[in-house]
Amino acid sequence: MKNSQILGIAVGATLAVGLSVSAFATDGYQLIGIGQYAMGMAGAVVAAPDDPLSAAMSNPAGLALMTPQAAFSAEIFNPVRKTNLGFGEIGSHTNVYGIPAIGWVAPAFAKNWVFGGGVYGTSGLGVNYLQNLAPNPQMPMGGYAQAYSSISFMQMAPSVAWKVNDRLAVGASLNIAAEQGSFQQTLTQYVPTSFGPLPATGGLNLSTPSWAYGVGATLGVLYKVNDMVTLGATYKSPIMFTPMTWQAGQQNQVNPATGNGVMGAPGQYSGHLNYPQQIALGMAIRPVRRWLISVEGQWINWHNTMNNFNIYGPWTAYQGGSAVGGASSIALPMHWSNQWVANFGTQYDVNNWLQVRAGYTWGSNPISNNTIASNLIFPAIVQNAITFGATQKLGMGWKLTEAYMHEFSNTNTGPAGSSPFGGPMPASATMYENSYGLQVGYDF
Template sequence: MKRTILHVAVIGAISMGLSATAFATDGYQLVGIGQYAMGMGGAVVAAPDDPLSAAISNPAGLADMTPQAAFSAEIFNPTRKTNFGFGEIGSHSNIYGVPAIGWVAPAFGDGIVFGGGVYGTSGLGVNYIQPNTQLGTVQAYSSITFMQMAPSMAMKVNHHLSVGASLNIAAEQGSFQQTIGHTSPGGMGPNGPYPPSTSYTGLNLASPSWAYGVGLTLGALYKVNSMVTLGFTYKSPIIFTPMTWQETGEVAGSLSNPVTGGPGQYSGHLNYPQQVALGLAIRPIPQWLISVEGQWINWHATMDNFNIYGPSWSNGASSVALPLHWNNQWVANIGTQYNVNKWLQVRAGYTYGSNPISNANTASNLIFPAVVQNAVTFGSTQKLGMGWKLTEAYMHSFANTISGTSPYYPYASENASATLAENSFGLQVGYDF
């Protein structure tokens, strides 16, 4: 029985993703930073409007802004369900806060500005416990928190072209676990009675570990005329230091070939993917903005395999790969804004992102359910006078489910599945100096 538990926990450990708060549509990346970008459905590469949307999405937009600052606070509410093969259960953590602050000011002469900010930009996570299965208690936990600081420079080359760059300085915290706890009954031994005992098998890297990385964003805006603007952004990969965990031992590998590791330090790299985005903004009339955007995210380069390096792996290798097998993602965004009068703007948006996780890889991503594809957003801004403005936004990502063979097959009675839906509510305060 213990060997059966070991084998099942090993294959279950491969369904580890990593984790955090299940942010938005684009893998584990927010649709937009700040409430203007969220209300526009993330379609701001050709139409950045504040320091939050510009520094992250297209730093060239800072060159067209007056000195200002903005603070955003967002409540993120994902609903996550999974089925390990023993019945569907829900996650125990559902409310998260997402802060952001940004600014822009003149620097180094005419047409050159300095800006940037500090942002919560992405994350994912679940917390599942399923007791009383025939194999024991399944415990699955994941958390990735991703924060970014983006000092930025931008300049107007001429009255048509603006360019900009951001240095992406990032910190991420990661922890994850998928184990089975099996309780052996007590009994009578040669030295008298002994109590029940519980043993755990599977990967358990649940102690939070920090890593730090750096990357670069390059952007350009080209105003064709008063009605049409083109936008372009390239984000390089953010390369991180390894996350590390001190553990007494681990189990990984496959059902047919479990691999154990001895006590010591375990580590793994989780880099952030490169991205390219193109945008088009059109103003049919001065008070009406329509913005569309296409984006490519290179998840396959960072989320194909998560390699766990550790001491004394029983197969003699220096690392064991957890096969997440994410695909690259294509994202389409559209947003529109209408100036009702001098103090009120209203906006709405829609975003679609191809699912980076296929049904065939369900078992490897049960605690990494970045599977939503369609989201709608709504927002507004009120200009309060004396430089102050208030912006609100709401987002709803429609539920999506992937399904496939359980990682605990043939012991599970059902297929595995992962379901995710999301809501977010945000409020942003801005001040023009």
């Protein structure tokens, strides 16, 4: 067997670039909500923003209804991920992440105009898998697989809002974002030599972190129908990023069984990962003054950003083990579907200093069982979450807000024969999440 074939494995068919993120407490890889008020309401805040964090990210029109204030949020996010590469289930070695956020709102240049915004960790995730592989027809002497991904998104959202009249407010945010990504999915197999079995490694290895920068916009509107009902709507444009670039060694995408695929020479590799456009509509109802009920529906256009991830570089195509010409890029097929999300949140003012809240969110799964083998290092598959939260008004303008989120376990299992490394079991991914957050606010 040729060395190029020994080193090769069809990673392109099994790599789900763990490049995203949001996610944290996630719809896909996007946060359910920014800040602990939004988290406690399960993200149902487009018609009921209550602080600079929830407004600037979910509906900037809400800033126009707020007094000058600032808020700082710190959240511990605990996603638990497991996968089966075909040889038994294993867990990821990284399960704890921190999510910071800070926001503010202040009077602007004219009456009924305000300026606000903030800096947020908006999404991100990663996995770190290592699995020993038993001998099989593709690897007679066995080997091991490494799957690693890390992605983080930070966003700054300077915003302006205008209270048009007692019923209508409008707002806009400029979304300035930075993303950092690195990933690896390699196979090491032991091959016979005159010196005994020696390891030979192939696959994709773009594990040096790379940064990219992007820009987009959010437009929002709030309309107060009457003292009981408020309607809200937002449109978020795609965030278009510069390419991430990596200086990397040889990349091997040649299938050892057929000799077909591509091989990359040492050099520079690059790829774009944009953030999806989305639409949200919401309604907030106050049956009585102390009780708030908020519902929201979202559409997230994952298909346009997470269908294929194209990696550009010095690729050479192979057929039957022989080079047949150059290739400018390869497409890693993730094939995400667009996502529909429903959010429900409620808040009750117990007294003048204590508010309690709870929520539920459901999101359609953007990854199907048929495509889970292509998304094992980014298993954004959770669908159902419950949240709880509270706010205490401490006096002299200070307030403290806490929230807890639990996203229930979900498993995607591929069809028979979907193991990326020829194992006897089908590929699968399992994920559940918890988050714990604390937020401090101050009204000026």
